Amino acid sequence: MYESLLYPVIGFRSTLYRSKIAFAWAYSVGILGSHMWQKRAIALVILIVGSGIGWYVYSSQASGTRPFKLGLDLSGGTQLVYRADLAAITSNNVADSMSSLRDTIERRVNLFGVSEPIVQTEHGGTLSGTSEERLIVELPGITDTQKAIALIGQTPVLEFRMLKKDADVSNIASSTINELFESSAITGKDLKSAELQFQGGVGSLNEAVVVLHFNSEGAKIFANLTKNNVGRYFGMFLDGVPISTPVIREAIPDGTAVISGNFTPESAKELARNLNYGALPVPIELLSTQTVSGTLGGEAVRDGIMAGLWGVGAVILFMLFWYRLPGVLAGVALMLYIIAILALFQLIPVTLTAAGIAAFILSVGMAVDANVLIFERMKEELRGGKSSTEAIHDGFGRAWPSIRDSNISSMITAVILFWFGTSLIKGFALVFGLGVLVSMLTAITVSRTFLLALGIKARGGFSRFLFGSGTTL
Amino acid sequence: MFIVKHRNIFFAITGAITLVALASVFVFGLKLGLDFTGGTLVQATYPAGRPAPQALTESLDAAGFRGYSLREANTNDYVLRAGNMTPAMRETLTSTLSVGGASPAVVAQLTEVGPTIGVELRNKAFIALGLVMLCILLFIAFAFRKVSKPISSWVYGLIALVTLIHDVIVPVGFFAFLGYLTGAQIDTLFVTAILTILGFSIHDTIVVFDRTRENLRINEERNRKEDFSETAGRSLGQTFVRSINTSLTVLITLSVLYFVGPVSTKDFALTLLVGIIAGTYSSIFLATPLLVEVDKRRGNQKKK
Numbered sequence: 001m002y003e004s005l006l007y008p009v010i011g012f013r014s015t016l017y018r019s020k021i022a023f024a025w026a027y028s029v030g031i032l033g034s035h036m037w038q039k040r041a042i043a044l045v046i047l048i049v050g051s052g053i054g055w056y057v058y059s060s061q062a063s064g065t066r067p068f069k070l071g072l073d074l075s076g077g078t079q080l081v082y083r084a085d086l087a088a089i090t091s092n093n094v095a096d097s098m099s100s101l102r103d104t105i106e107r108r109v110n111l112f113g114v115s116e117p118i119v120q121t122e123h124g125g126t127l128s129g130t131s132e133e134r135l136i137v138e139l140p141g142i143t144d145t146q147k148a149i150a151l152i153g154q155t156p157v158l159e160f161r162m163l164k165k166d167a168d169v170s171n172i173a174s175s176t177i178n179e180l181f182e183s184s185a186i187t188g189k190d191l192k193s194a195e196l197q198f199q200g201g202v203g204s205l206n207e208a209v210v211v212l213h214f215n216s217e218g219a220k221i222f223a224n225l226t227k228n229n230v231g232r233y234f235g236m237f238l239d240g241v242p243i244s245t246p247v248i249r250e251a252i253p254d255g256t257a258v259i260s261g262n263f264t265p266e267s268a269k270e271l272a273r274n275l276n277y278g279a280l281p282v283p284i285e286l287l288s289t290q291t292v293s294g295t296l297g298g299e300a301v302r303d304g305i306m307a308g309l310w311g312v313g314a315v316i317l318f319m320l321f322w323y324r325l326p327g328v329l330a331g332v333a334l335m336l337y338i339i340a341i342l343a344l345f346q347l348i349p350v351t352l353t354a355a356g357i358a359a360f361i362l363s364v365g366m367a368v369d370a371n372v373l374i375f376e377r378m379k380e381e382l383r384g385g386k387s388s389t390e391a392i393h394d395g396f397g398r399a400w401p402s403i404r405d406s407n408i409s410s411m412i413t414a415v416i417l418f419w420f421g422t423s424l425i426k427g428f429a430l431v432f433g434l435g436v437l438v439s440m441l442t443a444i445t446v447s448r449t450f451l452l453a454l455g456i457k458a459r460g461g462f463s464r465f466l467f468g469s470g471t472t473l
Numbered sequence: 474m475f476i477v478k479h480r481n482i483f484f485a486i487t488g489a490i491t492l493v494a495l496a497s498v499f500v501f502g503l504k505l506g507l508d509f510t511g512g513t514l515v516q517a518t519y520p521a522g523r524p525a526p527q528a529l530t531e532s533l534d535a536a537g538f539r540g541y542s543l544r545e546a547n548t549n550d551y552v553l554r555a556g557n558m559t560p561a562m563r564e565t566l567t568s569t570l571s572v573g574g575a576s577p578a579v580v581a582q583l584t585e586v587g588p589t590i591g592v593e594l595r596n597k598a599f600i601a602l603g604l605v606m607l608c609i610l611l612f613i614a615f616a617f618r619k620v621s622k623p624i625s626s627w628v629y630g631l632i633a634l635v636t637l638i639h640d641v642i643v644p645v646g647f648f649a650f651l652g653y654l655t656g657a658q659i660d661t662l663f664v665t666a667i668l669t670i671l672g673f674s675i676h677d678t679i680v681v682f683d684r685t686r687e688n689l690r691i692n693e694e695r696n697r698k699e700d701f702s703e704t705a706g707r708s709l710g711q712t713f714v715r716s717i718n719t720s721l722t723v724l725i726t727l728s729v730l731y732f733v734g735p736v737s738t739k740d741f742a743l744t745l746l747v748g749i750i751a752g753t754y755s756s757i758f759l760a761t762p763l764l765v766e767v768d769k770r771r772g773n774q775k776k777k
Binding site for chain 1: 508516518560563564566579580581582583584585586587589590593594597598600601604605608609612613616661662664665668669671672673675676679680683684686687711712714715718719721722723724725726727729730733734735736737738741742745
């Protein structure tokens with residue numbers, strides 16, 4: 001309505017300005033070559049590389065060599081969040097305690113044979129007033145919450161073993177449980193409690209020792225065992241790891257064994273605590289659990305894929321009907337965007353959740369927005385009487401500031417969402433942010449390259465129609 | 474531009490929409506979900522047909538569940554919302570739901586959230602909301618810093634903020650109504666939807682403002698005298714179609730997500746749909762008219 005009034009009166013300065021933008025654009029996408037064959041070669045290369053990556057992504061999914069990583073809500077599994085009780089830990093030891101807690105739980109989970117478990121620590125609670133350290137355990141495929149909790153919370157296995165009679169004592173430190181030791185009659189179940197004590201040593205210093213108290217059954221077994229094996233090495237193993245290998249000096253009839261050795265008061269205390277409460281360096285308390293069955297996850301994946309396909313199809317159809325030829329190219333750019341983002345999902349790798357799939361589908365709708373802005377602008381420039389090449393250049397150059405500014409606002413949201421989110425929402429934020437970045441690239445450079453490569457001079461008639469839009473002929 | 478000319482009508486419409494949304498929040502109330510309150514959510518599937526509610530209720534009562542709610546879902550499912558379970562309750566959960574073996578149940582989904590996590594998440598949600606708005610305000614004021622005549626770039630930012638507040642109130646009001654209809658509860662996904670709406674609905678506002686910025690520059694270069702309301706109205710007219718089309722493509726994908734997509738993101742898609750429609754409306758019918766209104770008021774003040 002106003003354009004025809006506006007453009008004839010634009011003077012030399014703004015023409016210069018426009019060509020400056022156009023030049024910067026051409027330069028930035030590396031297609032400064034003015035020859036048509038150069039533009040077409042670049043377009044062809046983009047197509048071939050894009051199809052190549054697309055084929056790779058497809059085949060690696062079809063053959064299952066590099067499947068997408070699915071979050072627990074899609075693959076099925078259990079997530080447990082624990083709060084670590086750090087009351088007994090001084091603040092400069094917190095990081096150490098948490099990492100050893102993580103290691104212990106990881107070892108335990110691996111022992112259980114869960115495939116690809118994730119065990120991580122997180123600092124949380126700053127916003128609810130009480131700072132706390134958390135432990136997050138994700139167990140794909142475990143859909144029995146109770147079993148998962150039992151697995152994490154189980155007391156470690158304490159084993160007592162005798163050194164084999166023919167074993168070489170010098171190898172004791174590097175031995176594994178089965179090589180040098182044979183099982184003995186007594187087990188961790190027979191232990192009642194363990195405590196730290198200080199015994200009068202040879203000199204004037206007190207020596208830290210760990211005193212084991214067996215229950216009545218264990219006391220009997222232990223009395224027999226020690227009576228028959230004086231002078232032999234006796235090994236104590238926690239989850240298969242040797243913690244102490246003392247020599248039996250005399251028969252012990254009262255069900256109380258003293259482990260002496262090179263203990264510092266701290267290490268003796270730690271051992272006693274481990275024997276009493278399990279081998280966790282800090283006590284943990286269950287805060288939240290989430291379990292999703294495999295079938296429910298499978299349904300979500302299937303529905304997600306369907307929604308993705310329909311969504312992409314509908315958007316391409318809309319672009320085709322409304323923007324005609326440029327719309328087709330926006331469709332090509334959209335396909336290349338999808339290929340690029342799926343390849344990124346594999347490469348990074350991004351753990352996909354239901355929210356992540358929703359973000360991806362949302363990003364498909366947003367990916368063509370840059371194209372809409374550019375094409376509308378192009379149409380305006382064409383109506384202003386420009387040649388199609390000029391209109392393409394100016395359409396891209398002039399739409400850029402608003403594309404840039406609106407995408408920055410989306411990136412701001414994505415970053416804040418990533419900070420806000422629980423692990424499931426983080427999946428949304430990551431996909432959303434990646435989608436905004438990648439789609440800006442594909443929507444602008446790809447569709448521009450292709451439009452120029454076609455080299456249509458929209459001076460009138462049919463080619464004019466191709467560049468038109470909506471209800472206008 | 475008729476929208477600018479008749480802006481008072483649109484201010485009235487916007488005000489009415491906002492009031493309806495707020496009324497919905499006050500009448501129906503917002504139901505906070507598990508993520509924020511803590512508690513237990515169980516989805517149990519009964520492959521051999523679900524038991525009568527009464528039998529299940531008795532079994533739950535016997536197991537020590539108090540103050541829970543039970544809702545039928547799909548054809549063979551129950552959804553149970555309850556407070557936090559004791560370890561003993563958790564251990565016997567499957568058999569409790571199976572009514573002692575009478576109707577074998579499979580736990581399809583179990584979520585437990587401790588109360589402290591809920592409080593933390595609630596605070597975090599408010600901070601995230603405030604942070605997004607503040608960052609967008611700062612960003613717009615920065616992006617439009619070169620346009621200070623006749624209106625300072627801060628006004629552009631503040632007006633964008635006003636439209637954002639509108640864009641949040643409408644889907645929140647809608648969700649309160651949805652909660653009344655279907656029992657939908659505010660969870661982290663809802664907060665995600667609101668934050669996403671903020672990030673997206675500002676797009677159209679930026680497009681209109683960007684065109685205003687460009688037209689103001691061209692006017693200055695050409696030494697053309699034009700009333701600000703003319704320039705703003707013209708900019709709005711020029712970007713009208715693209716504002717609608719950019720939203721339309723997103724609405725298309727969101728509708729597909731709602732109708733075809735996973736169950737867990739249905740409410741999410743619906744919230745986004747409502748929010749983005751509100752966002753598109755506000756960037757066309759609220760942002761530019763407000764800009765013109767501010768300019769007019771300032772002009773009047775100067776004349777006095």
